[in-house]
Amino acid sequence: MSAEREYHCEGCGISVQTEEPSALGYVPPAALEREMVLCQRCYRIRHYGEIGTVNQNPDIYLQKLGEIAGTDSLVVQVVDLFDFSGSWIPGIHRHIGDNPLLLLANKIDLFPRSTKWGRLREWLVQSARDLGITPIDVELCSAAKGLNMNETITAIEKYRQGRDVYIVGATNAGKSTFINRLLREVGGESQDVITTSPYPGTTLDAIRIPLEDGKAIVDTPGIVRRDRISEWVSPRDLKIVVPGETIRPKVYQLNDKQTLFLGGLARFDYVRGPRQPFVCYVSNRLYIHRTKLDHADVFQEKHCGGLLVPPADPEILPPWKKHVISLRGKEKQDVVIPGLGWIACGKEKATLHLWVPEGIRVMTRPAII
CATH class of the missing domain: 3.40.50.300 (P-loop containing nucleotide triphosphate hydrolases)
Known part of the structure; x- marks a missing residue:
């Protein structure tokens, strides 16, 4: 590579190099003659749709x-x-x-x-x-x-x-x-x-x-x-988790002691409260399964990575942690799962348990829709 000029990939900004094909920033020497210099990674993303993780600090x-x-x-x-x-x-x-x-x-x-x-x-x-x-x-x-x-x-x-x-x-x-x-x-x-x-x-x-x-x-x-779910899933699963089209909200009228599984990424337990609607604002491609709370543990153990996907490999996620949420009953609230979406709750007092991978933040807010 010329010592007089430092080249950068015009696609991602990284300094390019011609010595190590397996390292970030690699370009074949002949590519430096092109009007637009793209590193091998950017070239493959653009032309072949390849996606891969990058371990950066x-x-x-x-x-x-x-x-x-x-x-x-x-x-x-x-x-x-x-x-x-x-x-x-x-x-x-x-x-x-x-x-x-x-x-x-x-x-x-x-x-x-x-x-x-x-x-x-x-x-x-x-x-x-x-x-x-x-x-x-x-x-x-x-x-x-x-x-x-x-x-x-x-x-x-x-x-x-x-x-x-x-x-x-x-x-x-x-x-x-x-x-x-x-x-x-x-x-x-x-x-x-x-x-x-x-x-x-x-x-x-x-x-x-x-x-x-x-x-x-x-x-x-x-x-x-790193406190949102989308950072933890594979490139293939990410295409399911991240919405790519207008959301079609999914409405569930739940009695207490019922559970919703958002794929294998989150579990929503309606522990106590009157029958009321819960609206899921998540990717249209994400599978949601409703079951009884009494059956949820066994169902989860049996079907995570199978029926309950993504992720295809549950081992990529940290252990799940339970968050206890009390709805005040004064206004409609959203239960937010960063990197996944939110669940809009009804206007009744209720006790919820939300299970997500440890380290993922969970919060409530006044309903935005």
């Missing part, structure tokens, strides 16, 4: 995020609207310094048409404030479908005021998809510039995309959240 990505504090820039935090709690970057206010933050809620195409967007936007603003950030504005869009992109582009140009724009977010929030859509809408690009895939960790280093005024849009590596 999450602390390195946090260090890169912390470098933003020393810049004068606009920060655009992309969150997955369907997985807001799982795609938020904890402590982001400490990493970006005094730079303004524009909150971009992606994947609105996953929500039902009946969604009250004004109310949801207000919920986003309040949730961000509760997490330590007062965003300069909030935009909702779908990068995959191109929905509300004109409004989003206008907002970015309004607030950047001639500065660089850093696009940040957790893995799989849709940062790179958003930038590719942005470049198609504004720059007329006919193909994706940045490599995307449904598996976390596709972008490996910062990618600078020059703007006409000498500034740049910077795509940063996704921040890893």
Whole structure:
């Protein structure tokens, strides 16, 4: 490789090398002559749909995020609207310094048409404030479908005021998809510039995309959240867990002493309370099984990895942990499982047990739909 020039993969940002085919960043020497240099991994993702895990140190990505504090820039935090709690970057206010933050809620195409967007936007603003950030504005869009992109582009140009724009977010929030859509809408690009895939960790280093005024849009590596289920499953299972189309909510009228299995990833026990509806907002491809609570333990032991999938291999998950949840009965609440979805509960007092792999955060919130 030439000592005069350091090459970077234009798909994921990693420094490329020509010596070790099994290592990250490998390209055949002849590929350095191409106009667009892609590492072997990005080439295989784009042309063959191959996906693989990448073992990277999450602390390195946090260090890169912390470098933003020393810049004068606009920060655009992309969150997955369907997985807001799982795609938020904890402590982001400490990493970006005094730079303004524009909150971009992606994947609105996953929500039902009946969604009250004004109310949801207000919920986003309040949730961000509760997490330590007062965003300069909030935009909702779908990068995959191109929905509300004109409004989003206008907002970015309004607030950047001639500065660089850093696009940040957790893995799989849709940062790179958003930038590719942005470049198609504004720059007329006919193909994706940045490599995307449904598996976390596709972008490996910062990618600078020059703007006409000498500034740049910077795509940063996704921040890893090990406290959400989507980080633990295989690439094949991830295609089942992560929604790819508008959610069709599944409604269950449950009596107490009934159980719902969300594949082999979570178990929802309705322990005590009057008959009431529970609505599952999860991927349409995820199998949900209802059974009696008295039979749940035996059923789980017999069918995890078989009928109850994903995961195909239950051993990849940490041991399950029980979370006891008491519904107040004053308002409708959601029980949220980051990286998987949520269950909207009825308005009656109830006691629930939610079983998820140890380390996965579980929370309740006022119903957002």
